Amino acid sequence: MRKSISIFMAFALVGMFVYSCQKESLTQVQEIPQKVIDQLTKMGFNPDGIELTDEGYRIERDIIITDEFLATAGNETRVPGTEQYSTTNLVSTGGSRNITIFAEKRFKGGMIPALDEAIARYNAENLEISFSRVSNARQADIVLKRFSKKEEGGGLLGSAGFPSASGDPYGEIKMWGELDSNPNISTEVLATIIAHEIGHCIGFRHTDYFDRSISCGGSAVDEEDGGVGANHIPGTPEGASDNSWMLSCLDFAYRPFNLDDITALNYLY
């Protein structure tokens, strides 16, 4: 009985995930000022399915855009190709900087070992930026927390935002609570999801943000113009990076850093 429930949950998870990808084209744009949509479009973001959350506007499934980010963003334009991208705002390291992450105490299942694994993946690259887990929220640069009740069940695995204009990482990662408690989700897969959200916090955009069908399936989401916040990372390839940890849809895949990801990480940090 227990096993059949687990299998059911696994299917439910996949179902939720597919739903989240499809939801994008179905979601009505509501109560979002046209000015905001225009600015996001100009900056190279796809405002389809934009939603208002407690933190700010949520776009491209899992990225939070705050009013502060909008106010400090630039206005260059660039037509994006198929490479890896960063935002203009990056974390200032001064040559070496440790970013501390605190996970809410309510995470008692797979989330903590997965966070440690995600941190280890970054630290193994010997970048100018490193990460460590702390046990006190007040010492944390980034707090890993659960979606609010309202957000849970919306089909999202996690969300995060981009660095501030002053060079600090985005301070909050929200995760779907189910990920913590479902024994069918491996540490490696959950670590991939957390590493993806950490990637946003330090300035990585989606590898395939210009056409999410590359990782999400379905019909191509076409963006005609790109802009700031879509800076090509030199050395990363034309043609979407296979299995990049920053692809839009994760599909519960195990995606450790591939060679292009490592190139991109080393270029930025």
Ligand SMILES: [Zn+2]
């Ligand atoms: Zn993402």
